[in-house]
Amino acid sequence: xxxxxxxxxxxxxxxxxxxxxxxxxxxxxxxxxxxxxxxxxxxxxxxxxxxxxxxxxxxxxxxxxxxxxxxxxxxxxxxxxxxxxxxxxxxxxxxxxxxxxxxxxxxxxxxxxxxxxxxxxxxxxxxxxxxxxxxxxxxxxxxxxxxxxxxxxxxxxxxxxxxxxxxxxxxxxxxxxxxxxxxxxxxxxxxxxxxxxxxxxxxxxxxxxxxxxxxxxxxxxxxxxxxxxxxxxxxxxxxxxxxxxxxxxxxxxxxxxxxxxxxxxxxxxxxxxxxxxxxxxxxxxxxxxx
Numbered sequence: 001x002x003x004x005x006x007x008x009x010x011x012x013x014x015x016x017x018x019x020x021x022x023x024x025x026x027x028x029x030x031x032x033x034x035x036x037x038x039x040x041x042x043x044x045x046x047x048x049x050x051x052x053x054x055x056x057x058x059x060x061x062x063x064x065x066x067x068x069x070x071x072x073x074x075x076x077x078x079x080x081x082x083x084x085x086x087x088x089x090x091x092x093x094x095x096x097x098x099x100x101x102x103x104x105x106x107x108x109x110x111x112x113x114x115x116x117x118x119x120x121x122x123x124x125x126x127x128x129x130x131x132x133x134x135x136x137x138x139x140x141x142x143x144x145x146x147x148x149x150x151x152x153x154x155x156x157x158x159x160x161x162x163x164x165x166x167x168x169x170x171x172x173x174x175x176x177x178x179x180x181x182x183x184x185x186x187x188x189x190x191x192x193x194x195x196x197x198x199x200x201x202x203x204x205x206x207x208x209x210x211x212x213x214x215x216x217x218x219x220x221x222x223x224x225x226x227x228x229x230x231x232x233x234x235x236x237x238x239x240x241x242x243x244x245x246x247x248x249x250x251x252x253x254x255x256x257x258x259x260x261x262x263x264x265x266x267x268x269x270x271x272x273x274x275x276x277x278x279x280x281x282x283x284x285x286x287x288x289x290x
Contacts, residue, residue: 001086003027003282004013005195005287009039009080010182012148014144014205014206014207015093015207015208015210015214016133016139016141016207016208016210017133017210017211017212017214018046018126018129018131018132018209018210018211018212018217018246019131019212020124020212021212024131025114029254033084033174035059035131035273036096036127036138038110038222039111039252040067040108040109040111041066041067041071041107041109041111041113041123041126041127041130042066042068042069042070042101042108042111042112042113042276043063043068043069043074043114043115043123044062044069044070044072044097044098044112044113044114044115044176045058045069045071045114045116045117046056046072046090046094046115046116046117046137047071047072047073047074047082047092047095047117047172048073048074048088049073049074049075049077051117052079052080053116053119054117054118054255055071055079055080056080056116056244056255057255057256057258058071058085058117058119058258059071059080060121060261061258061261061262062120062121062122062123062258062261062262064240065122065123065124066113066123066170067109067220068105068108068109070082070100070101071083071092071228072096072100073085073087073098074086074087074093074253079247083097083100085097089179090190090196092181092192092271093191093194094194094195095173095181097114097236098112098114098161098169098173099165099168099170099173101152101166102166102167102169102251104202105176106163106166106167109163109248110162110163111126111135111160111161111162111163112129112136112160112162112166113126113158113159113160114155114158114159114278115155115158115159115160116155116156116251118156118251118252118253119156119157119219119249120249120250120251120253120257120258120261121248121249121250122159122247122248122249122265123246125217125246125247126160126248126249128246129209129211129217129246129248130160131288133162134164134276135162135163135164135227136162136163136164136206137162137164138155138162138164138165138202138203139160139162139165139207139219140142140160140161140162140196140199140204140205140206140207141153141159141160141164141206141207141209142154142157142158142160142206142208142209142218142219143156143157143158143207143208143216143219143220144206144207144208144211145220146241147193150193150196150197150200151194151196151205152192152193152196152206152208153192153206153218154218155190155191156220156251156252157218157219157220157249157251158218158248158249159192160218161194165199165202165204168199168203168204169199169202169204169235170197171202172198172199172202173182173198175201178198178201179197179198188262192290201259206222208249210244211244211245211246211271213244215243215244215248216243216244216247217246217247217248219243219248219249219250219251220251221250221251221252222250222251222252222253222257223253223261224248224251224257225252226242226243226250227242227243230240230242
């Protein structure tokens with residue numbers, strides 16, 4: 001699949017919403033099929049050897065639903081196949097992973113989803129969220145946080161870049177004055193903040209991902225924490241207040257709970273009940289997943 005690079009288009013909004021189900025349902029079947037097959041997600045998971053149990057859980061669970069998933073390790077690991085970056089510096093790992101993704105897959109995938117191994121993601125919900133977005137525009141989306149004048153996407157909830165944003169980022173990487181590789185006095189920031197600064201030089205700003213009801217879809221907390229908070233604040237409306245029905249990610253998930261999440265998301269069914277979803281996102285052909 002080739003990805004054309006049209007001239008950069010600007011959008012000024014800071015909140016990005018998923019489409020409404022009724023809007024998608026109005027589309028003709030051929031249009032819906034075309035949409036379903038137009039989104040190609042490459043998942044980048046940054047790992048370190050001490051996170052081996054998380055690594056295994058992500059590999060065995062949700063990452064199988066990505067169109068392609070690669071693990072980027074701080075050092076060579078014999079237990080699992082990974083791309084060794086030979087550094088444990090979080091910012092260098094992030095830079096090198098994005099550079100690898102662009103140089104190897106810029107013409108194969110149009111969306112790039114970077115996460116930590118403590119994140120659980122529902123890739124089909126990510127694709128649904130992206131269905132009305134043009135990857136030829138500069139999207140940088142997730143759970144946004146404001147730190148002073150800087151607004152950035154929290155790595156804990158996952159970071160989504162369109163191919164156009166990745167292209168701009170790749171070019172900014174080549175300018176050490178704007179986006180230095182080595183940490184310095186002014187670069188003692190977390191990797192996700194440093195990414196936001198580099199993208200800002202390319203005119204790309206962080207945008208918060210929400211569903212059509214303005215609920216967060218990229219969660220920088222675990223599902224258990226969100227449920228507990230909802231029980232305390234809205235005990236009579238826990239399910240309504242907790243989370244979006246089309247949530248994309250949760251973080252702080254233990255390896256054991258990732259398998260529980262897979263059961264709840266993909267295996268548990270109410271017999272005789274079917275969902276009349278307007279779009280269907282199938283996993284990669286030949287993949288061994290739920």
